[in-house]
Amino acid sequence: MSDNLQLNSEGKLKHFLTIEGLDKQLLIEILDLAESFVGMTDGRIKKIPLLRGKSIVNLFFENSTRTRTTFELAAKRLSADVLSMSIATSSTSKGESLLDTIRNLEAMYVDMFVVRHGISGAAHFIAQHAASHISVINAGDGQHAHPTQAMLDMFTIRQIKQDFSQLRVAIVGDILHSRVARSNIQALNTLGVAEVRVIAPKTLLPAQVETMGVTVSHSLADGLKDIDVIIMLRLQKERMTAALLPSENEYFKCFGLTEARLKIAKPDAIVMHPGPINRGVEIDSIVADGPQSVILKQVSNGIAIRMAIMAMAMQKQGSM
Amino acid sequence: MIVNRLDVSDLLGTLEAKLKQAIVERQLTDPLMIGIRTGGVWVAEKMHQRLAIKQPLGLLDISFYRDDFSQIGVNPNVKPSELPVQIEGRNIILIDDVFYTGRTIRAALNEIFDYGRPKQVLLAVLIERDGKQIPISPDCVGASIALDAGQRIKLIGPEPLAIEIQTVDVAA
Numbered sequence: 339m340s341d342n343l344q345l346n347s348e349g350k351l352k353h354f355l356t357i358e359g360l361d362k363q364l365l366i367e368i369l370d371l372a373e374s375f376v377g378m379t380d381g382r383i384k385k386i387p388l389l390r391g392k393s394i395v396n397l398f399f400e401n402s403t404r405t406r407t408t409f410e411l412a413a414k415r416l417s418a419d420v421l422s423m424s425i426a427t428s429s430t431s432k433g434e435s436l437l438d439t440i441r442n443l444e445a446m447y448v449d450m451f452v453v454r455h456g457i458s459g460a461a462h463f464i465a466q467h468a469a470s471h472i473s474v475i476n477a478g479d480g481q482h483a484h485p486t487q488a489m490l491d492m493f494t495i496r497q498i499k500q501d502f503s504q505l506r507v508a509i510v511g512d513i514l515h516s517r518v519a520r521s522n523i524q525a526l527n528t529l530g531v532a533e534v535r536v537i538a539p540k541t542l543l544p545a546q547v548e549t550m551g552v553t554v555s556h557s558l559a560d561g562l563k564d565i566d567v568i569i570m571l572r573l574q575k576e577r578m579t580a581a582l583l584p585s586e587n588e589y590f591k592c593f594g595l596t597e598a599r600l601k602i603a604k605p606d607a608i609v610m611h612p613g614p615i616n617r618g619v620e621i622d623s624i625v626a627d628g629p630q631s632v633i634l635k636q637v638s639n640g641i642a643i644r645m646a647i648m649a650m651a652m653q654k655q656g657s658m
Numbered sequence: 659m660i661v662n663r664l665d666v667s668d669l670l671g672t673l674e675a676k677l678k679q680a681i682v683e684r685q686l687t688d689p690l691m692i693g694i695r696t697g698g699v700w701v702a703e704k705m706h707q708r709l710a711i712k713q714p715l716g717l718l719d720i721s722f723y724r725d726d727f728s729q730i731g732v733n734p735n736v737k738p739s740e741l742p743v744q745i746e747g748r749n750i751i752l753i754d755d756v757f758y759t760g761r762t763i764r765a766a767l768n769e770i771f772d773y774g775r776p777k778q779v780l781l782a783v784l785i786e787r788d789g790k791q792i793p794i795s796p797d798c799v800g801a802s803i804a805l806d807a808g809q810r811i812k813l814i815g816p817e818p819l820a821i822e823i824q825t826v827d828v829a830a
């Protein structure tokens with residue numbers, strides 16, 4: 339997949355499909371712009387006219403309440419017209435029906451697609467085939483990438499820890515199937531953290547995971563030492579049926595984040611989770627609702643970061 | 659390129675005198691002064707102090723209200739606007755450094771009206787140049803100047819303040 343697809347001829351963001359291939363400066367620019375939107379969404383003005391007259395379509399082939407809602411709110415706060423479509427995928431002829439959907443929406447003068455799809459590469463596919471004035475934002479594709487989630491995680495980390503360079507970040511859970519993990523690992527390494535550590539049972543790690551720029555641990559007791567940021571991943575229930583894990587109880591015993599285990603990390607460590615959380619499976623309720631948890635802050639920051647990414651992807655495209 | 663620098667102390671003095679008069683004539687009781695980032699804030703700081711305005715100075719960043727977003731994009735270092743008091747029903751003195759096309763003021767007024775409905779808005783600028791494009795004009799100016807299309811004018815600051823006029827040298 340081409341990464342240059344994401345940038346226009348002047349090196350500005352055109353599509354936002356994956357963190358891969360984007361440089362540190364661009365990621366910082368997104369974080370800085372989001373920062374100015376945070377001030378706004380807290381304040382007395384809820385809406386700014388930046389994208390007035392633009393039409394944005396949320397194309398959700400996969401369900402997601404949080405991501406869809408924050409994208410919708412972000413678009414509305416930029417004064418864009420936004421339409422959310424939930425489209426159930428049929429197992430046959432996906433490529434064809436997907437393109438047909440796109441062609442029809444293009445005919446309605448849409449300016450941006452926000453795409454979530456169960457198949458890796460779906461957002462790339464749409465970006466490659468959509469009319470040239472259209473920007474595409476990946477809101478999660480299969481097991482490939484979830485770059486806006488990664489950016490809101492980076493934003494939340496920067497808000498609390500300020501500097502990335504000294505941070506040790508642990509990502510815990512189902513790394514193998516997680517697009518959030520993949521995008522977060524890329525973003526953390528691009529921003530230059532001291533260490534990204536993945537903590538998971540062997541069955542939930544991709545082969546040669548070290549080549550992604552991470553260190554590996556198979557136990558929370560060892561893995562959480564010296565950690566500043568803990569990113570917990572949701573354990574997808576369907577993994578049990580695939581015989582990758584014995585049971586939810588067993589998983590919680592070994593890889594669930596409890597109060598006692600949280601103490602192994604640095605005392606000021608923060609706990610993150612992309613949601614939705616499975617209480618008592620990957621994380622204990624006391625930790626999820628505890629003082630070190632920033633899970634709801636992540637949700638709030640999701641609006642500002644999505645505003646920033648949408649604004650940047652729409653700029654300089656109009657008349658050029 | 660030829661660069662001319664102008665001292666601003668006379669301009670500040672003139673603007674101050676005109677503002678004093680306008681405040682009386684327009685009955686701008688207990689006004690809120692708002693400077694437009696960045697140059698407008700520098701001028702507003704001076705006027706705020708010289709006129710002993712009681713309300714704290716307001717700061718406006720109009721980046722999100724510009725009408726040329728689709729051409730030039732958004733500046734990632736936008737600072738939040740800070741309007742310390744209610745806009746609703748208030749007398750406002752809006753300050754900018756250079757008045758040119760009028761588009762910045764259009765954006766500033768739109769933003770201010772998103773916060774509430776002011777009673778009056780008075781526009782004061784340090785220097786006005788020709789070339790306005792929309793029907794907006796300043797109420798008080800430190801000086802007016804006629805420039806050629808190729809000439810650019812900007813305020814250098816914050817300390818000391820100076821007006822810089824850049825002229826592209828056609829002979830070069």
